[in-house]
Amino acid sequence: MLARKLVPPSSPFLKNNTAQVIETPSEPREEEEPLPLEVVLTEKTENDGTVEQIIFSSGGNVDVYDLQALCDKVGWPRRPLSKLAAALKNSYMVATLHSIRKSPGSEGSDQKKLIGMARATSDHAFNATIWDVLIDPSYQGQGLGKALVEKIVRALLQRDIGNITLFADSQVVEFYRNLGFEPDPEGIKGMFWYPKY
């Protein structure tokens, strides 16, 4: 699995404790620079020699069953698998975080686990909406959610998509505020359709 590494911005969002951030110089920008497919966000070596890497990917290769399991872990209500699959397929951008654990001495038996996801729908020109941001509870509090959203926002801005919206639950409003999102700016609000039976 090829991992193209990009230098992350001197971001205050990624904590620098025992984890090591791998950096290489970035490539020159082209007209429509695609979001790099994979970036290693953190790499940690445990006492027994196991190496755990957290890999960010925007390739959109998400196993729908893994996603369902992750949604269960976070405590979200279940949604039909076919709808999940369709939603992923038709989203403009699907970003994922996977944890890869490599035990020392056992080549080829990597453990790969989906630990985070975020997706955005867009008209590719003006508007985008970020839906379904989730991080595995056991990996929360490490700045991974921030990194995920940050990357999506940056990719959208690079493509000159200026209206980025999301609908945040009350507990996460602060989280998004720290990432540059404003609640109800200039009286703009989201409304939802309610069928009247």
Add this chain to the structure above:
Amino acid sequence: MDIVAGGSLQQIQQGYPSKYMELRWVTTRRKSGIEKERRALLKKPLKPPALVPVYISRTPSHISPDKLKDLYRASNHSCHRLPNSDDSEGTIRVEPVDIHKLTIALSHSSIVVSVFCKPTDVLLVTESSSSSYSASSLEASKKRTEILGLRDWFQKVVPVTPFNGQLVGFGRAVSDFGLTASIYDIMVIPSLRKMGIGRLIVGRIVRMLASRDIHDISAVCSENERLFFRACGFGDDILGSTTMMYSRKFRPFTKAIK
């Protein structure tokens, strides 16, 4: 052709639900309701409500980006949610929409609805709602409609289509065809507002999404659009979520991008 003469807005909107029946009637009745009171106060003669046929289309190829750009300008509608450009009088004048980006947005919008009206009907409604209307001009316009040549009669009889009509209303939505959809850019030219065209557009979009089993439909709107969407059946989120938008003033990435 579905002919519902006058009646409530509800009746007009339901029409005949076949996908081939794209003609609808909208009325200035509601508009003239307010006008009536005004005229009664000013002791001016009343005009009969105009019943105007419109063609509502779901086919993206019926829209020409140039005509759409004109509609955006006529409606003073901006694609950028936070337009922030004031002219000298203090009214917000939005920047003209980038046609290249508009074409891209159109091609990636899951649903696109456009409404066409005969140019003569647009003039009719515009004239009849202008404030300089008087008894003498009512007579004059009656006379005008009586003297109809064959060409005029023909134009009156031929139904409005996207090819002979003027683009007067538009709306689009982006969806993932699985769970969610977002409605953007609902607009109607100012002279034909308050006739139910906006509701027709939103209703059509919602019906198309519901038929694909998508019921989580969002519409981000400003203060003055809120009443309109409420009338279309939209409300605040029952789950109590907060709408948040990325603020352009927050730019930690600009240095990194360069």
